[in-house]
Amino acid sequence: MHSLAFDISHSLAGILVLISFMMLYQDRLYSLLNVFALHAVVLAAAVTWQAMIQNAPHLYVTAAIALVFKAIVIPVALHRIIRQLGIHRDIETVFGIGPTMLAGMGLVALSMVIMLRVTAEADALAREDLAFALSVVLLSLLVMVTRRNAVSQVVGFMSLENGLVLAATGAKGMPLVVEISVAFSVLIAFIVIGIFLFRIRERFDSVDVDDLDRSRGERG
Template sequence: MGDLTFDIAHMLAGGLVLLSFVMLYQDRLYALLNVYALHAVVLAASVAWQAFAQDAPHLYVTAAIALAFKAVVIPTALHRIIRRLGIHREIETVGGVGPTMLAGMGLVALSLAVMLRITPEAEPLAREDLAFALSVVLLGLLMMVTRRNAVSQVVGFMSLENGLVLAAAGAKGMPLVVEISVAFSILIAFIVIGIFLFRIRERFDTVDLHALDRFRGERR
C-alpha cells in the first residue's frame, strides 16, 4: 500500500509538470484554457490523494475548491472574456516555442537538483512532491515571461499558483483557513484582472503586449 500511495502521488504530480509543458506548447488561447482546466483537475486529484495518504480531511476542501474554481469557474469566465473582447486567439511567444520548451526542461532539471539536494532529511513523498511543485512554479513563471498576450500571462500566473498549492499539500498541507483565504484571494485577483483586461481592450483595442509597447509615451 505504501508503494502504491507513493507511485500514484508522483504520477499525479508528474502529470502537472507534463501539462505545464503542454501549456507552454500551445499557440491558441482556447486550447491553452482547456489545458489549464485539465491542469486544475489533475491538481484537485493530486491534493485529494494527498488528503487520503496523509489522513488530512481538510485537504479534501482544498481539492474541491481547486476543482470548482480553477477547473470550471475561471476557465469558463476567461472563455467569455475572450469572446466579448474579440481578443486575437493566437498566442505570440518571445523567442519561439522550441527555445521555450528547452528552457522549461532546464528549469525542471534545476528544480529537481536543488530541491532534492536541500531536503535530504524530508520524507520521500514530500521531498519529491516539492521538487515537482517547484517545477510547476518555474514553468508558470516561464509562461508569463515568454508570452506577449495578457490573457496567457494570467493563465501562467494561475498555473504558478497551482504549483504553490501542490507544494503546500505535499508538505503536510496548510491550515484550512489559510487555504480558503488563498482561494478567495485568487478569485478576487481574477475579478480585478478581468476588469483590467476590459479597460485595456476599451482603451487600446488590443491586449497584445507587443502592440501596447507602441503606446508608451503617447499623449492621451
C-alpha cells in the same frame, strides 16, 4: 500501501509537470485555457489523494476550490469574454517553441537538483512532491515571461498558484493551505477583472456602460 501512496502521488505530480509543458507549447488562447482546465483537474485529483493519505479533511476544500473555480468557472468565463470582446486569439511569444521547451527542460532539471539537495532530510514523499511543485512554479513563470498576451500571462499566474498549492499539500502539517488557496483565487479574480476592464477601456476609451451602449449604436 505506502508504496502505492508514493507512486500515485508522484504520478499525479509528474502529470502536472507534463501539462505545464503542454501550456508552454500552446499558441492559441482557447487551447491554452483548455490545457489550464486540465491542469486544475489534475491538481484537484492530487490534492484529493493527499487528503486521503494524510487523513486531512480540510484538503478536500482545497481540491473542491481547484475543481470548481479553476477547472470550470474561470476557463468558461474567459472563453466567453474572449469571444464577446473579439480578443486576438493567437498568442505572441517572445521566443520560438523550441527554445522555450528547452528552457523549460532546463528549469525542471534545476528544480530537481536544488530541491532534492535542500530537502535531503525530509520525508521521501514530501521531497519529490516539492521538487515537482517547484518545476510547475518555474514552468509557469516561463509561460508568463515568454507570452505577450495578457490573458496567457494570467493563465501562467494561475498555474503558478497551482504549483504552490501542490507544494503546500505535499508538505504535511500546513493547515493554512485552504486559506492561502482562497486568497490567491480572490486575487486572481481581481486580476482577471482588472485586465478586461483595461481591455474594454483600451478599445472603447471608456468603461461607462452608457458610453459603451452609444458606441454600439444602441442609444442616441
